[in-house]
Amino acid sequence: MVRVGVIGCGSISRQRHVYEYAHNKDVEIIGYYDFKKDRAEAMAKDFGGKVYDTADELINDPNIDAISVCVANAYHAENTIKALDNGKHVLCEKPMATTLQDCEAMVDAAKRNGKHLLIDQNQRLTNTHKRAKELIASGDYGKVISFQTTFGHGGPESWSADKSSNTWFFKKDAASFGSMADLGIHKLDLIRYLVGDDYATVYSKQVVLDKKFEDGTPIEVDDNSVEVLTFKNGVFGTVTTSWTVYGEEIQQTTIFLQKGIMKLYADPNYSLIVVKSDGTVDKFQLDVIQTNDDVQQASSGVVDEFIGAIKEDRPSILDASDVINSMKAVFACVESNEKGQEVNI
Numbered sequence: 001m002v003r004v005g006v007i008g009c010g011s012i013s014r015q016r017h018v019y020e021y022a023h024n025k026d027v028e029i030i031g032y033y034d035f036k037k038d039r040a041e042a043m044a045k046d047f048g049g050k051v052y053d054t055a056d057e058l059i060n061d062p063n064i065d066a067i068s069v070c071v072a073n074a075y076h077a078e079n080t081i082k083a084l085d086n087g088k089h090v091l092c093e094k095p096m097a098t099t100l101q102d103c104e105a106m107v108d109a110a111k112r113n114g115k116h117l118l119i120d121q122n123q124r125l126t127n128t129h130k131r132a133k134e135l136i137a138s139g140d141y142g143k144v145i146s147f148q149t150t151f152g153h154g155g156p157e158s159w160s161a162d163k164s165s166n167t168w169f170f171k172k173d174a175a176s177f178g179s180m181a182d183l184g185i186h187k188l189d190l191i192r193y194l195v196g197d198d199y200a201t202v203y204s205k206q207v208v209l210d211k212k213f214e215d216g217t218p219i220e221v222d223d224n225s226v227e228v229l230t231f232k233n234g235v236f237g238t239v240t241t242s243w244t245v246y247g248e249e250i251q252q253t254t255i256f257l258q259k260g261i262m263k264l265y266a267d268p269n270y271s272l273i274v275v276k277s278d279g280t281v282d283k284f285q286l287d288v289i290q291t292n293d294d295v296q297q298a299s300s301g302v303v304d305e306f307i308g309a310i311k312e313d314r315p316s317i318l319d320a321s322d323v324i325n326s327m328k329a330v331f332a333c334v335e336s337n338e339k340g341q342e343v344n345i
């Protein structure tokens with residue numbers, strides 16, 4: 001049995017981490033901490049386990065082997081590093097941390113303590129994305145030339161447990177980034193995973209178009225962004241993110257290869273389609289992408305992967321030591337937007 005504690009009891013904690021721990025036969029949920037105690041109490045009532053008064057009390061509990069860090073972005077690093085230094089394995093939410101130095105300190109802490117540190121880059125685990133990676137790596141469609149990917153929804157204010165446009169997601173000190181990293185890290189990481197190379201340069205533009213705090217002032221982080229990226233191997237493309245896509249969530253990725261066009265989650269019936277240069281089409285129905293509208297429609301697989309990596313003491317596809325390379329693109333996006341010019345990653 002892996003004995004688990006959870007720090008942060010908001011939406012992702014409830015809908016993914018705790019829900020999936022509760023459905024994993026190798027897990028015992030020991031308890032919860034949230035600085036809004038009523039949220040930890042509600043979790044204990046619904047899923048079992050105790051409530052801690054402080055994060056340190058949970059982190060120091062010798063009855064806990066592994067911890068999920070599900071708090072606001074700015075507090076990922078401090079909780080993760082303390083947990084690792086207290087001998088716990090950690091599954092930390094994305095974006096991994098708010099500075100590159102913190103990301104590096106997290107990876108160092110995992111190494112120093114010989115513990116597993118995984119980041120919830122759940123998009124790597126979908127059947128469609130896994131198959132896309134295999135197909136690209138097979139070379140059957142030729143090399144990747146370019147890509148276009150987009151992730152947009154109506155914003156985090158209706159998703160966050162806060163249910164308010166004064167949510168921490170819109171505040172610079174707690175969130176650090178806006179849609180560019182909140183949504184963009186999923187796609188920046190996915191494209192890196194699919195292409196199998198590291199980014200070389202980025203030009204990023206981040207803007208606030210529509211989101212306002214309850215008092216009517218604009219939010220402190222971007223609600224839309226566009227990134228133009230190149231990889232070291234020359235692959236070139238764009239990532240666009242938006243919190244102002246009202247109506248339905250949009251997530252689509254197109255990979256242009258020498259012998260065809262690969263479309264991911266672009267068709268309601270086939271999650272992966274390759275339109276080949278000879279005019280024929282390969283179609284696969286592999287899954288439906290998980291959205292914030294219906295996060296429990298399928299297990300993300302992230303918790304099972306975390307518990308599997310701990311039990312088998314094996315490397316994971318979600319290891320922070322790899323995800324940090326996607327985070328370098330996020331920090332370069334921040335720098336590019338501030339300078340108004342392309343930057344090296």
Ligand SMILES: NC(=O)c1ccc[n+]([C@@H]2O[C@H](COP(=O)([O-])OP(=O)(O)OC[C@H]3O[C@@H](n4cnc5c(N)ncnc54)[C@H](O)[C@@H]3O)[C@@H](O)[C@H]2O)c1
Pocket residue numbers: 007008009010011012013033034035036039055070071072073075093094095120121122159160161162182
């Ligand atoms: N992997 C994904 O697809 C995905 C989806 C949504 C959110 N997230 C990430 O999960 C994290 C949490 O987001 P959420 O949607 O659950 O937000 P949320 O607002 O619903 O919940 C956050 C919770 O953390 C608590 N909290 C914040 N800082 C804390 C601290 N320092 N100590 C203790 N409790 C603290 C808040 O009181 C709140 O209950 C964020 O980093 C977010 O980016 C990831």
